[in-house]
Amino acid sequence: MKDILARRSRPLLRELAAQRTLLVLDFDGTLAPIVESRHRARLPAGTVRLLRAVAGAWPCAVISGRSRADVVARLGDVRLLAVVGNHGAEDRPPLPGAAGWRRRVRGWRRRLEAELAGVRGVDVEDKGLSLAVHVRGAAAQRRAALALAGLEGARVVGGKRVRNATIPGAPDKGEALLRLLRRGGFERAIFVGDDDTDEDVFRRAPELPLVGVVVGRRRSSAAGYYLRRQGDVARLLSVLGELRRGVPPPRQPRRSPQRSR
Numbered sequence: 001m002k003d004i005l006a007r008r009s010r011p012l013l014r015e016l017a018a019q020r021t022l023l024v025l026d027f028d029g030t031l032a033p034i035v036e037s038r039h040r041a042r043l044p045a046g047t048v049r050l051l052r053a054v055a056g057a058w059p060c061a062v063i064s065g066r067s068r069a070d071v072v073a074r075l076g077d078v079r080l081l082a083v084v085g086n087h088g089a090e091d092r093p094p095l096p097g098a099a100g101w102r103r104r105v106r107g108w109r110r111r112l113e114a115e116l117a118g119v120r121g122v123d124v125e126d127k128g129l130s131l132a133v134h135v136r137g138a139a140a141q142r143r144a145a146l147a148l149a150g151l152e153g154a155r156v157v158g159g160k161r162v163r164n165a166t167i168p169g170a171p172d173k174g175e176a177l178l179r180l181l182r183r184g185g186f187e188r189a190i191f192v193g194d195d196d197t198d199e200d201v202f203r204r205a206p207e208l209p210l211v212g213v214v215v216g217r218r219r220s221s222a223a224g225y226y227l228r229r230q231g232d233v234a235r236l237l238s239v240l241g242e243l244r245r246g247v248p249p250p251r252q253p254r255r256s257p258q259r260s261r
């Protein structure tokens with residue numbers, strides 16, 4: 001695994017800047033620092049400025065585990081090419097099957113709420129097309145893991161102090177990225193993320209024209225590149241912005257991609 005900000009990675013970034021490359025970012029722990037309460041997660045003012053500048057020079061998208069509306073609200077006035085929510089399953093227009101997924105998730109939520117009622121440190125969040133069970137403390141973690149294991153037909157993926165129940169067969173972040181690449185006719189993508197569900201993207205690097213960058217170096221990641229810490233995402237955005245400054249933009253994608261709003 002190589003440091004994407006190291007001098008020896010610069011030729012790769014230059015190459016990406018010269019191609020029709022889509023820049024895709026995760027939100028929590030990538031663009032926004034991880035905070036104690038998920039409700040408080042926000043883009044630092046410096047990141048807003050950088051992201052706005054980068055989005056003017058690079059086609060940019062966010063793929064997050066949050067619901068799409070939640071992420072859009074947190075991006076403020078930064079205009080992106082696409083915002084995909086629910087770990088890849090929530091796009092605009094809605095994907096075929098989304099209504100059925102929503103019903104299944106509602107059933108899971110009722111079951112978890114009944115099973116975990118009164119357990120301290122557990123917070124069940126219904127994101128429409130997936131569930132997030134936020135846990136604080138070892139006891140809460142154990143009880144939540146047990147309850148989640150009992151959910152019928154759920155794919156359970158870990159995260160930072162959270163476990164997600166997603167629909168097996170619904171698009172994950174990797175499929176969402178592939179969809180965005182095809183939709184816009186892009187040659188390549190650079191994806192930056194920090195979570196277990198981001199590994200669904202990194203693992204596809206051999207079949208996709210993808211440069212995967214994990215936030216926080218770890219041996220278990222399938223990403224080819226890393227950033228040491230979340231604060232370095234701003235540095236990467238700044239470098240990417242610089243690389244496209246004064247450079248004629250690569251020729252336009254074949255089809256015109258959809259706007260996020």
Ligand SMILES: [Mg+2]
Nearest residue numbers: 026028029195
């Ligand atoms: Mg994340």
